Amino acid sequence: xxxxxxxxxxxxxxxxxxxxxxxxxxxxxxxxxxxxxxxxxxxxxxxxxxxxxxxxxxxxxxxxxxxxxxxxxxxxxxxxxxxxxxxxxxxxxxxxxxxxxxxxxxxxxxxx
Amino acid sequence: xxxxxxxxxxxxxxxxxxxxxxxxxxxxxxxxxxxxxxxxxxxxxxxxxxxxxxxxxxxxxxxxxxxxxxxxxxxxxxxxxxxxxxxxxxxxxxxxxxxxxxxxxxxxxxxxxxx
Numbered sequence: 001x002x003x004x005x006x007x008x009x010x011x012x013x014x015x016x017x018x019x020x021x022x023x024x025x026x027x028x029x030x031x032x033x034x035x036x037x038x039x040x041x042x043x044x045x046x047x048x049x050x051x052x053x054x055x056x057x058x059x060x061x062x063x064x065x066x067x068x069x070x071x072x073x074x075x076x077x078x079x080x081x082x083x084x085x086x087x088x089x090x091x092x093x094x095x096x097x098x099x100x101x102x103x104x105x106x107x108x109x110x111x112x
Numbered sequence: 113x114x115x116x117x118x119x120x121x122x123x124x125x126x127x128x129x130x131x132x133x134x135x136x137x138x139x140x141x142x143x144x145x146x147x148x149x150x151x152x153x154x155x156x157x158x159x160x161x162x163x164x165x166x167x168x169x170x171x172x173x174x175x176x177x178x179x180x181x182x183x184x185x186x187x188x189x190x191x192x193x194x195x196x197x198x199x200x201x202x203x204x205x206x207x208x209x210x211x212x213x214x215x216x217x218x219x220x221x222x223x224x225x226x227x
Contacts, residue, residue: 004154030212031212032212032213034215036218042220043116043203043218043219043220043221044155044203044205044218045217045218046215046216046217049213049215051212051213089154089155091155093211093212093213093214094212095212099145099147099157099160099168099171100145100155100157100216101157102147102154102155103154104153104154105154
């Protein structure tokens with residue numbers, strides 16, 4: 001079945017550091033890929049998504065490119081802020097009526 | 113506009129008791145999902161409703177778990193004879209349509225603790 005693997009955390013960075021959170025997937029067909037973020041005390045919210053190969057999703061300075069050849073969707077940000085501290089989930093959506101498949105989440109802590 | 117709401121936000125119960133968790137999706141969203149988030153784990157799919165179709169119950173971990181969706185809107189997740197391993201955050205999400213490209217909008221979750 002479909003699956004998502006993302007790097008385990010926690011990840012601790014200093015403010016303005018470069019961030020990469022790796023995500024790879026296994027799926028049949030042509031899935032859509034998502035990054036969701038969960039800020040402390042809040043529910044999950046969509047950060048960005050890409051629906052086909054070579055698409056780049058971007059939002060709030062974060063970017064991820066859908067790489068079919070490496071089955072990856074790594075999340076990057078050039079300069080993190082303390083306010084980016086959260087748990088980040090990579091997820092996959094496949095054929096019509098199936099739910100999202102999530103990775104286990106990566107906790108990011110950014111220190112000033 | 114209003115997002116997905118869930119109630120209660122926290123629930124503490126004793127082992128063996130039944131609990132009901134409620135989800136109010138975004139108005140007009142036809143798809144509704146329940147997930148479970150356990151400590152150190154990702155999100156585990158439980159059940160999915162799409163319009164008037166029969167729900168996809170393939171993720172329910174045991175027959176103690178059931179869910180219904182009334183009038184295509186509000187949904188209730190029921191856990192009978194709760195066990196300590198049921199302790200988790202239960203998340204509800206809705207989307208305008210079903211489909212691989214659809215963004216799911218999540219509620220804040222219900223944190224369940226079974227003593």
